[in-house]
Amino acid sequence: MRFQSLTLAAAGAALLAPTSPPPDPPFVPDGPEVLREVDVSAADLLSRVSKCTAVSKGRYRSDNGATAKIPVCGTDDVVFWKADMDIDCDGQVTGRCNSRTDPHFSGATAFRQSDGRPLSAERLPYIVVPTPSGIWDYRAHGVRGGSVVAVVYRGRVRYAVVGDVGPRGIIGEASYATAKALGIPSDPRSGGTASGVTYIVFKNTRVKPIEDPAAAVVAGERLAKKFVGGE
Secondary structure (H helix, E strand, C coil), X not given: XXXXXXXXXXXXXXXXXXXXXXXXXXXCCCCHHHCCCCCCCHHHHHHHCCCCCECCCCCEECCCCCCCCECCEECCCEEEEEEEEEEXXXXXXXXXXXXXXXXXXXXXXXXXXXXCCECECCCCCEEEEECCCCCCCHHHHCCCCCCEEEEEECCEEEEEEEEEEECCCECCEXXXXXXXXXXXXXXXXXXXXXXEEEEEEECCCCCXXXXXXXXXXXXXXXXXXXXXXXX
16 A cells, blocks of 8 residues: 655655665666566557456455445456556565555565565565455456556556455555656655556466566566467
């Protein structure tokens, strides 16, 4: 979820502390293919999800206290929703994702790497699905850890995986790396965007290993082409 920014005083104190390490350099995902321009355009994908046939029994909130108005929609091939993006920084401790940068940090993710460790929110583009409830159970719709996702925002398409599970009644959250790839502010305290993000999850798919962002891109491009009629 989004959080308030650090106060000026706190930020100043952190900068002046003599033992504070220098800031980490900006993260650049391994391999140029992870952020390369995709063959299927945002407009192509959005045209295929312009109409919603709801598969959820109710609607989700974007944040605590917000009106529940976001349905999960579906076709034969995908489930999708249109929401905000809050920043998930959970999983492995990294320079950008830790208990200092994120007051709600958790060292665990619902799904794990092939070596058994939690996922890295800083390095891996992933999205968060709601905990199964009476509103919707992602497992009943061909969605699981590692499912391939196309995330669309302001004309950009980036591919990710399903990597974590969040609150039962809230939808619209993705990892630090997902936000960064889309040009969305990625700070776990103050980042994210209030609207305009479309999450398209391809049913009955799985990236192996889940922690390989390049594999998600390859699978995502193939599935997206098929979805919009390119194959």
